[in-house]
Amino acid sequence: MTCADFIESYTRLKSSLPKPATFSLGNENSDYTAYVYNSSNCYFCFDCTACKNCLYCFNCVRLVDCVDCDFCVDCELLYSSLDCFKVYNSTYLDYCSRLYDSHFCWDCTDSHNLFGCTHVKNKQYCIFNRQYSKEEYLQKVNTLLLKPAEDHIKELKELIKK
Numbered sequence: 001m002t003c004a005d006f007i008e009s010y011t012r013l014k015s016s017l018p019k020p021a022t023f024s025l026g027n028e029n030s031d032y033t034a035y036v037y038n039s040s041n042c043y044f045c046f047d048c049t050a051c052k053n054c055l056y057c058f059n060c061v062r063l064v065d066c067v068d069c070d071f072c073v074d075c076e077l078l079y080s081s082l083d084c085f086k087v088y089n090s091t092y093l094d095y096c097s098r099l100y101d102s103h104f105c106w107d108c109t110d111s112h113n114l115f116g117c118t119h120v121k122n123k124q125y126c127i128f129n130r131q132y133s134k135e136e137y138l139q140k141v142n143t144l145l146l147k148p149a150e151d152h153i154k155e156l157k158e159l160i161k162k
Contacts, residue, residue, distance in 0.1 A: 018044070092149060103145070104152040106160055115141050116152055118160050128159055 001009075018032045027033065028040040036042055039051040048054070051063040060069055064076040072081060077089040084090075085097040092104045099105065102114040109121045115137075116128040125137035132140065144152065 092153065103141070104149075104156050106156060113137060113141075115144060116156050116159065118156065128155065 022034050024030065024033055024036045026038040027036055027042070030036055030039050030042040030045070033039070033042050033045045033048070035047045036045050036051070037049045039045070039048060039054070041053045042048065042051050042057070043055045045051060045054050045057045045060070047059045048057055048063070049061050051057060051060055051066070053065045054060070054063050055067045057063060057066060057068070057072070058070045060066070060071065061073045063069060063072060063078070066072065066075055066078040068080045069075065069078055069082070069084070071083045072078060072087070073085050075081070075084055075087045078084065078087055078093070079091040081087065081090070081093040081096070083095050084093050087093060087096055087098070088100040090099055090102045093099065093102065095107045096102070096105055096109065098110045099108055099114065100112045102108065102112060104116045105114050105120070106118040108114055108117055108119070111120055111123045113124050114120055114126050117126050118129065120126055120129060123131070125132050125134050127137065127140055127144070
């Protein structure tokens with residue numbers, strides 16, 4: 001192996017590995033982050049402050065146990081969400097605030113136990129913008145959660161168009 005071959009191989013290897021933290025302060029166990037401050041146990045998070053146990057988050061503040069979130073503030077147990085505020089135990093939300101126990105929602109506020117809803121405010125136990133009793137809701141959601149996420153996202157996009 002020539003010197004040039006070695007340098008080329010080494011450069012490829014080095015560029016394929018995650019880089020250690022840069023421009024970060026006050027963090028604990030958050031090695032692969034950038035512009036992250038006062039956070040702990042974060043991995044591949046960028047431009048975040050006061051986050052704990054988060055993965056793949058961008059521009060977030062005070063998140064706890066969240067994965068794949070962008071522009072979220074004061075959220076806990078959140079997965080794959082965008083631009084959320086004060087949300088708890090929810091997945092696949094966009095532009096939602098003050099929600100809990102909800103899934104696949106867009107632009108919903110001050111509600112809980114929603115599934116596939118859009119533009120819903122001050123409601124509970126709704127599936128694709130239709131009201132259900134608590135028992136019906138829980139039964140239907142348990143069945144719906146077994147289906148692939150892509151199916152629900154497609155149906156939600158159709159509902160948003162209406």
